[in-house]
Amino acid sequence: MTLEPVHILLVEDNPLDAAVANRMLDMLGAELPVTPTHVVNAEKAFEEMARAHYDLMLLDYQLPGVNGIEVLHRIHGLPRDRQPAVIMMTASGSEAVAVEAMKQGAKDYLVKGALDVPSLRRAITSALIQKQLETEVARYNEQMAMDLKMARELQFALLPHRFPVFPPKATPERSLLKFYPVYIPATTLAGDFFDVFALSDHEAGVLICDVMGHGVRAALVTAMMSVLEGRDRAAAAAEPGLFLQKLNAGLLEILQHTDQLLLTTAFYLVVDLRRGELRCADAGHPRPFHLRGRTGRVERIHCAAGAVLGLTEGTYPTTTISVEEGDLLVLFTDGVFEVADENGREYGEERLQAALQRRAALPPAPLFAETLDEARAFSATKEFNDDVCLLGIEIGGFARE
Amino acid sequence: MSELVAVDSQVVEKLLALGGPEFARQMFDLFFQYAPEKIAQAHGAAAAGDWEGVEMAVHPLKSSAGHVGACRLQALARQIEGLARARQGETIPALLKELDDAYAQVKPLLEQIRQNMK
Numbered sequence: 001m002t003l004e005p006v007h008i009l010l011v012e013d014n015p016l017d018a019a020v021a022n023r024m025l026d027m028l029g030a031e032l033p034v035t036p037t038h039v040v041n042a043e044k045a046f047e048e049m050a051r052a053h054y055d056l057m058l059l060d061y062q063l064p065g066v067n068g069i070e071v072l073h074r075i076h077g078l079p080r081d082r083q084p085a086v087i088m089m090t091a092s093g094s095e096a097v098a099v100e101a102m103k104q105g106a107k108d109y110l111v112k113g114a115l116d117v118p119s120l121r122r123a124i125t126s127a128l129i130q131k132q133l134e135t136e137v138a139r140y141n142e143q144m145a146m147d148l149k150m151a152r153e154l155q156f157a158l159l160p161h162r163f164p165v166f167p168p169k170a171t172p173e174r175s176l177l178k179f180y181p182v183y184i185p186a187t188t189l190a191g192d193f194f195d196v197f198a199l200s201d202h203e204a205g206v207l208i209c210d211v212m213g214h215g216v217r218a219a220l221v222t223a224m225m226s227v228l229e230g231r232d233r234a235a236a237a238a239e240p241g242l243f244l245q246k247l248n249a250g251l252l253e254i255l256q257h258t259d260q261l262l263l264t265t266a267f268y269l270v271v272d273l274r275r276g277e278l279r280c281a282d283a284g285h286p287r288p289f290h291l292r293g294r295t296g297r298v299e300r301i302h303c304a305a306g307a308v309l310g311l312t313e314g315t316y317p318t319t320t321i322s323v324e325e326g327d328l329l330v331l332f333t334d335g336v337f338e339v340a341d342e343n344g345r346e347y348g349e350e351r352l353q354a355a356l357q358r359r360a361a362l363p364p365a366p367l368f369a370e371t372l373d374e375a376r377a378f379s380a381t382k383e384f385n386d387d388v389c390l391l392g393i394e395i396g397g398f399a400r401e
Numbered sequence: 402m403s404e405l406v407a408v409d410s411q412v413v414e415k416l417l418a419l420g421g422p423e424f425a426r427q428m429f430d431l432f433f434q435y436a437p438e439k440i441a442q443a444h445g446a447a448a449a450g451d452w453e454g455v456e457m458a459v460h461p462l463k464s465s466a467g468h469v470g471a472c473r474l475q476a477l478a479r480q481i482e483g484l485a486r487a488r489q490g491e492t493i494p495a496l497l498k499e500l501d502d503a504y505a506q507v508k509p510l511l512e513q514i515r516q517n518m519k
């Protein structure tokens with residue numbers, strides 16, 4: 001078998017060092033055929049790399065007017081497919097320099113005074129393998145990033161982008177129910193999901209759920225939830241407890257084919273604009289807040305809770321609560337309040353409630369923006385650590401019979 | 402420095418083993434051409450108080466001398482490089498004079514070795 005020659009650029013200003021290196025390259029033999037080109041400074045090296053492709057560079061650390069680290073930085077500025085693997089050639093006693101070169105991306109270093117053919121062969125072979133692995137990993141990462149980008153776009157497509165209006169012929173501005181979503185994924189793909197749909201001309205169904213974890217696994221489950229809630233909507237969505245029960249059964253049916261425990265918390269509510277009430281059911285999800293327009297007080301919605309989805313079959317009780325014109329319902333996932341400060345203290349639901357209370361007079365959009373800013377500022381990282389989903393439902397009035 | 406032998410014959414043997422007499426002669430010729438250039442550069446830089454220039458001149462001289470086994474020259478170049486890097490220039494002129502002497506001493510020895518290479 002004939003091996004392709006390795007194109008090597010030797011960058012060395014000292015003619016004796018260059019002669020020795022060239023001689024050793026000649027002696028590498030048929031198992032590592034090489035085509036060496038010798039240049040005497042960095043400028044010539046970059047001219048040469050612009051002219052032809054080089055697999056590997058043997059780079060003298062101490063070149064006229066420039067050191068090897070600076071050359072390495074310039075090489076990193078080249079397109080990846082033009083970057084050769086670099087082996088730094090140093091003088092004896094320059095081990096610290098060599099370590100720095102390796103940190104900056106050199107694949108290996110050789111001490112010129114101790115150079116011999118076996119160590120040169122070993123260094124070149126190892127550097128080429130490293131370079132090839134890096135190229136493969138980079139290509140794989142690029143493919144993965146493209147896949148994740150597409151998955152993220154698909155996931156966003158599952159979220160509602162238009163909201164129902166009540167009554168059905170009302171303009172969005174004059175709708176009796178208005179929706180204010182905030183959705184911030186922690187990674188490219190999120191485990192939070194919400195949906196809003198009209199059940200009748202006076203009833204809206206609102207589902208929010210949070211799949212344990214985030215990333216691809218969680219995103220797949222949110223996609224399943226989207227399918228399941230669409231499937232079960234007609235049969236059960238007017239009855240929140242029954243709806244969650246059906247979602248849970250559907251999820252368990254799918255998950256039985258995996259050995260993974262994929263838990264999902266969910267809260268589902270129906271706002272009934274004729275009866276002036278909301279009916280809700282809870283599957284282990286943080287309970288929403290109810291900002292009462294008449295009193296300006298922020299209260300928790302007390303809803304009987306069932307087990308998280310995806311764990312076991314069970315029933316979910318439905319709770320009915322009266323609502324009034326001017327009320328705002330605030331649904332959210334735990335990413336909103338599960339942030340910790342420098343001392344490890346959690347922001348928590350009580351602080352979240354207090355933050356909403358302090359701003360209760362604000363319209364929903366600035367209310368949410370300022371509240372999220374406060375939680376973010378509390379965090380030691382000044383960022384949310386998990387997916388964040390927050391959904392406001394503003395009740396502007398009631399429908400007549 | 403005087404206790405060092407002027408030429409390390411083992412280094413010359415290694416050179417011969419690496420590339421044979423033709424290659425070794427080529428290395429000696431390169432050295433005769435390159436070393437005086439670098440020594441002159443070091444003198445010029447020292448006269449201007451340019452210690453970085455001295456360092457840049459003697460650094461390649463150090464490895465070049467090593468390739469032909471010129472031990473004393475190599476050791477002096479290393480010493481001067483260290484002083485120049487530390488910007489301790491007081492003793493450098495005297496050491497450069499020693500460097501001239503060392504080169505003058507080793508050159509005929511190397512020429513003789515070159516001539517006797519088979």
